[in-house]
Amino acid sequence: MRRLAASVASAYDVMWVRGVGRFLSMLLVAPILVYQRLISPALPPSCKYHPSCSQYAVDALWGHGPFKGLALGSARIARCNPWSGGGVNPIPSRGHWRAECGTDGHLRPTNFDITPSARTVATTIQGA
Numbered sequence: 001m002r003r004l005a006a007s008v009a010s011a012y013d014v015m016w017v018r019g020v021g022r023f024l025s026m027l028l029v030a031p032i033l034v035y036q037r038l039i040s041p042a043l044p045p046s047c048k049y050h051p052s053c054s055q056y057a058v059d060a061l062w063g064h065g066p067f068k069g070l071a072l073g074s075a076r077i078a079r080c081n082p083w084s085g086g087g088v089n090p091i092p093s094r095g096h097w098r099a100e101c102g103t104d105g106h107l108r109p110t111n112f113d114i115t116p117s118a119r120t121v122a123t124t125i126q127g128a
Helices: 002-042 053-064 066-079 116-126
Strands: none
Touching: 002 053, 002 066, 053 066
């Protein structure tokens, strides 16, 4: 009986931590969505990457949680500068910090859903 109580308490702790992580992600995503809906349409397109830096940050926050998502989004914004080459830069799969490339140089699919527009562009570029 104690094992059952301990496993229920453990499952509750995991659900609570995940709930806190989702809440923190939601708090971090909210200002990005405000930017995407209100500010970005008034500005000319300037991001060299696909998906855009703001969409990358949203996808990273939802896919990896608030801490790793914030780190990935911040690193992406730091890479988006006049000297970068740009291109397709998908969110890395869980457990990784970079998107994996095969020996042929093509990106491997992530283990969670990316934005449909990023998937379309990646498929077009890879010729699949």
